[in-house]
Amino acid sequence: MRTNQPKTIHLSEYKVPAYLVDTVDLRFELFDEGARVHSTLSVRRNPESAEGSAPLALDGDSLKLERVAVNGDDLAVGDYEETGGQLIIAKVPAQFELAIVTWVEPQNNTRLEGLYKSSGMFCTQCEAEGFRCITYFPDRPDVMARYRTRIEADKSACPVLLSNGNDVEKGDLDNGRHFVTWEDPFPKPSYLFALVAGDLVEKQDTFKTCSGRDIDLRIYVEPRNATKCDHAMDSLKLAMRWDEDTYGREYDLDIFMIVAVDDFNMGAMENKGLNIFNSSCVLATQQTATDLAFQRIESIVAHEYFHNWSGNRVTCRDWFQLSLKEGFTVFRDSTFSADVGSPTVKRIENVTLLRTAQFAEDAGPMAHPVRPASYMEITNFYTLTIYEKGAEVVRMIHTLLGPDLFRKGSDLYFERHDGQAVTTDDFVKAMEDASGRDLTQFRLWYEQAGTPVLKVSDAYDAEQNIYRLTIQQSIPDTPGQTDKKPQHIPFALGLLGANGEALPLCFEPGQDARNAPTERVLELTEASHTFEFHGVAQAPVPSLLRHFSAPVRVAYPWTREQLVFLMSHDPDGFNRWDAGQRLAVDVIQSQVGSSDATDIEPRLVEAYRALLNDTGVDQALVAKMLQLPSEAYLIELADSPDVAAIHRTREQVLHHLATSLREELVACYHRNSGGGTYELTSESIARRSLKNNALAWLLMTNDETGRDLALAQLRDADNMTDRMGALRALVNSDYAAERSQALADFYDQFQDDPQVVEQWFSVQSSSDRAGQLPQIHALLTHPAFDWKNPNKIRSVVGVFAGQNLAAFHNPDGSGYAFLADQVYRLDDSNPQIAARLVSPLTRWKKFAPAYSSLMRTALERIRDKPGLSDDLYEVVYKSLEG
Template identity: 50%
Template sequence: MNKKTEQTIPQPIYRHDYRQPDYWIDKVELAVDLHDDVTIVRSILQIRRNKDTASEGQPLVLNGEKLTLKEIALNGQPLPESAYQVDREALIIFSVPDHFELSTVVAIKPHENTELVGLYQSNGNYCTQCEAESFRRITYFLDRPDVMATYSTTISADKARYPVLLSNGNRVATGELENNRHWVRWEDPFRKPSYLFALVAGQLVCHHGTFKTMSGREIRLEIWVEPQNIDKCEHALLSLQKAMQWDEQTFGLEYDLDVYMIVAVNDFNMGAMENKGLNVFNSKFVLCRPDTATDDDYEDIEAVIAHEYFHNWTGNRVTCRDWFQLTLKEGLTVYRDQRFTADMTDFALKRIRDVKKLRTLQFAEDQGPMAHPIRPESYIEMNNFYTITVYEKGAEVVRLYETLLGKEGFAKGLARYFEKHDGQAVTCDDFRVAMAEANQIDLTPLDRWYSQAGTPVCEVRGRYDAEQMTYTLQVTQSRAPTPAVQPAFMPCLIPIRVSLFDPKGQALPLQLADENVPIGEERLLSLSETQQQFIFVNIPQEPVLSFLRGFSAPVQVKMQRPREHLAFLMAHDNDSFNRWDAGQILAQELLLNLAQDWAAGRELKLDPLFIQSFGKILTDSRLNPSLKAMAMMLPDEKFLGQQIEPIDVDALYEARSFMTRVLARTFRRELLALYQQYHSTSPYSNSRSAIDARRLKNTVLRHFLTALQDEEVIALIGQQFQHADNMTDMQAALSCLMELEIPEREQALQQFYGRWQHDPLVLDKWFALQASSSLPKTLDRVLSLASHPDFNLRNPNRVRSLIWTFCSLNQVRFHSADGRAYKFLAELVLELDRLNPQLASRLVGAFNQWRRFDKLRRNLMESQLNTIIAQPNLSTDVYEIVSRSLNYR
């Protein structure tokens, strides 16, 4: 990883500077010889000059980091040292012909690789992570996504220690070597960029299945795991089969190789990686059994398995021209996995969850120093731009195409995209043009969604004219405040779904002023100017507006509405998302008022209208239990903090705690009845109804009944923990105990640890639950756990479970006014930066909102940021985050 010193300040790379490479690589032959002390990589590259960019005699510059060059030959002839130059980032060959073969031999040391990029070891097994720019850690190469080649890979290793040798494509040959070694050769017939290269070797076993494609081909499906995990793979296999079938049925996309492989590894910086034909996964998103994984874990596994499979077409067959186009593959594939999960589970529930994540995390990113368009204009370290903006907001922008074109039009556009660009490295503009061509529509107005940072804000005013029987809707768009320097905001194309309801809760037929007849009870309006108005006619009574139904665009909405209107929509809106959203808006308004009252020392009182509305949700038997659980949940403190400045963490915590206690006390009988109704004593089931039941009863227990802290509730929690036959119920009960200062808490923690200390993924839960506690001494517990024998800085999952959970999710305790947590995080970031800069940069982002807090906390966080950036040899990963955080205004 590049390091920053006092003499060298990293410089940004700009999108407008893109140019094609001076040379193309058409074919790659790799031989990777694995040994304990050193790995030898032999490469043969077929290279040709790009006549559009490079003149004759142009030097060849190949990327390479942490490589020891042993041999180099051009067209079979060894090169003298005077013919080339090697530095810490490149191999430069001064003169090459137009077409040639370049052979190199390099030595690398995967066992010393703590950054988990390139080729490294995890639990004694070898694996790779090459995205974005880490193939250069394996051999010298033009390590950029627009250089696409075919690959053949031969792996050799000790047969006893590494019986399984995997790479991209199809296995074509195997053989034996001296000294109990063996080799396997793989060939990938599809051109791919170097970031999709993969290699895995180790003591692994296979859980396998098959899938018959729509053309009748039988594909072998292989999930490779460590032997002790072989009984935790069936759900991943079923998820893969579902994803393959869904992609065929929805978009007509068929898998192309003879085998599809997934490997689960414990040490992984990301969630998973879509390497062609050989996906490498964080074990968190593969391994599960009912007693070790929650219902949410099961759903996450299904979604991530699908996501990486969908990349075979949206990312692999058609890839990015350059890394500024990352959302081309990631935003599109997130959109595809969201649709898949919605079809596999519940559309409304999935939509609500996705929007909650976007509003809580991405909207916050838009308000901080890392604000950037979904297609960034510059970066210092590309790893820092695998962001929620690129992924989740990128998915929302892709959803705009579906909203405008309909699902059929979107499918036509996607088919056109593959027809034009299969096997190519392309841009976001190419995707938009293909969508437009297929539907014969001008989609140029969508371009601003790719080029502008920040969250658009729609200010909404509705006016009813009883005499004219018209309802005028006026909408103005601007941009939410973005501290990072951004160009002037230009209006975007914002599709807005709306409905109007009469006082009885009936949706009205909608007719615009320039139309002859009503066209449906829901209308899609297109806002493309800074300000527009829409006039609905023949409206017999003053209506209640349902605006941005289904969250039809990723925008903030500012609208003055009586609380009675919000309560009305909570009860009557037939759009499940907006019904949920109305309750959230009402709760948010009340919580912010309560926070102000607490800060001012005023008595706290909860509006009876909200209590009444909450009671209606609680007793609505028509609501799906999972949706009811979601509707009951109050806005979390992190999201609430985005709505005020300065962020008053203590006031928000006290306000939310007060509202929870009032609701719990008011509806104690109803909550207990709901818990008993949905608390099954039957054996575990993974049916949809059983999942819904667990979700509702655990929401009732964790988020409301626990606040009562009475003996009956404590007994319920203890009984659920002791008798749970699944991790969903056990984890829920333990999370309740984490909020209670009672002896049973420590007893349960010891019991949980004793049972699960040898299962890394379950032990991650043990760390995370303690880090998420809102009890006052949580920081002391976290400090103690950071010295626990099972805490390991080299394992990203363990670091995320304890440190990220505490610093990013536990707002009230991380931002304690004494600043101890800030100092702890800064010291840990510096220690981790020497081991794994990618992980360190993710953690230091917990400081990104520092300017939005009160003066005391601002000064404390700024001091720690200055301490970090003053360190010599800081990685570019951490330097970019910290420098942007310190420099924005």
């Protein structure tokens, strides 16, 4: 059992760096057996530091030091000290040149941070603290320098040599080797450094900026993936144009590059001018990628490109400010996706993730503010709170200021802080200065953890035609935080009349209703508010928190009649979907423990019948509404949830709905089939989504019609969306023979495509029918599974524990023991992935004792592992002790 606790780093202890680095000159000699890294730094004491005589302390991890020299003079061993992951030189001049030579072994780097090899390709991942695995350096984001990088390698093995900036020199060397030198004219922190060297093919295009400059665009992939780059390239050009039009941000280098890498811990990385992507986030054709994968690629390409300004040109001062770049950029990419697709569907997808996963994070042992106050390992704070809740905080600023003032604020932010490492306070200050709004209280969103709860009550005064709405806010206690202050919350709402008409919202008696808005954003700043709306001639139905205007839970006693009404009449598409979700949740919760399907609310069936028959409604919205609340969301809503009962009840309700709506589902399926050539338009995506959702429901009835439709679709599909839709429906059906044959045929057809095989793994791991533990163990020994590849691990272990909840939460604890086994194993090779995979066990306190004791036992076994990594220790420790 580990007894020493990793050091906790506190925001309150931040100090400016004692030394600054102005320029970095790197030379990489790449060989099969390792890499020699020559680093020459121009260093000077920081005039803003109070530590004028401090020794020079450089970060390092897993390095073999070969040389250290100051101003050309080699240092003897006694002149420096290697200790505690640092190189310390006690005496240095006020300004000097520091030369360091290190040896690293990329081929043995299974952690996938720093410099490593993937499929024979050299590549890097330096965020957050990977640069110290390459060379000794003050590896912190507020040390910004200009980089020049020369890469030398065997020309036949690595014909392509890439780094940040523009290529300024290249040539041949002796013994079949060659070199390329790259120069980045913009100062950047070390986490944005990147290098790629390998045998790659290039997809090239150009983009003309708003000022008339031609930008060279390149995507590099392994030769076998040469035909899968078109969508990513189109997405890049679309994002570049959108960022110019929406934010006035023009690209600044002469070249922008993307490289697809199979082995990658994250989705993608925004290194300046050289973005490195997980292959699953860049490669796509209609035969190998689903519509969701195409949309995900479009969003991630945009996200990483947008980082060029919100993250690179203006970066974060320290890692506590991580949401400064990530929250802002997620907001930007979400707005982009909404603009180029369906705004309502995008909002539904964002909120589903928030409610299911981020709210759970807020209620768990790892709960932390958007700007954390402390951490042990920063890699554990690449969380949904930082990204998704951080984006919601920016969205609320946008709501409070309006689009024009928000754009003015972002312009001021970029202008004021270009080339700087700054804080979330600097971002909010720019918004204040540009708008004239006081956002002092709003800053609490960055400081307080937890999901606010808004308790809403109302009363209608028929004599005075006044509708009163009372909203009380509270924030649950979280680790280290109690007695929280009220936050500044934008709360959008509307009121609907008996026929679904939008009612005017008049705050003053006698106000002219003709000029009154039918939607308002109320600003909540106190623990309790009561709002009065005058001239309301009838008791209205409230449409609350429209567009999900704040990341909060709303508690209001809607009746089922009101929810059915809102499903049909609310002009806000998000709230129509939300009403359907709330109605379904209410019905499912009321059925838990009942085995009588005749008790299922008939109004739920009729609401879905009306939805399926209304072809005038946005079909993308219908497709989303035709998805019952997930088991994960139902579990999150329950106290001491009985997972098996929730799973059983949800299946029972779904079976009842599908059986009752069989004719409508068949008609919906046929109505949305065909359509000619595959297209990625919003309409075509909606049609396929609705068709495949209808098919999935039909297969729940054990009706041969659904089975035959799925088999025919699987046989005839000309795209992966329809093929995977049919496969998933069969895998989640009771047709065992058809399921086995379909899985075998699918693998035979796509076994040579790693990204498709990951989908094949995932569809089985997520299914309670195909993904029980014996089948999961079999997948882990499958020839296509690779313990060194994070995508494969996530598609089996991660999906099983995160989506196949009935199997994972088996009452005998076997699912917990299984996850503990895999995390235990992975901690020795890739602790970042291990720390992320353990998350489902950390919510053990939420469950009833029969579950929680077994989950705790699994966590304790991990805690007692000899040599437990810092990454995993922090998560397990906070879960058990918090």
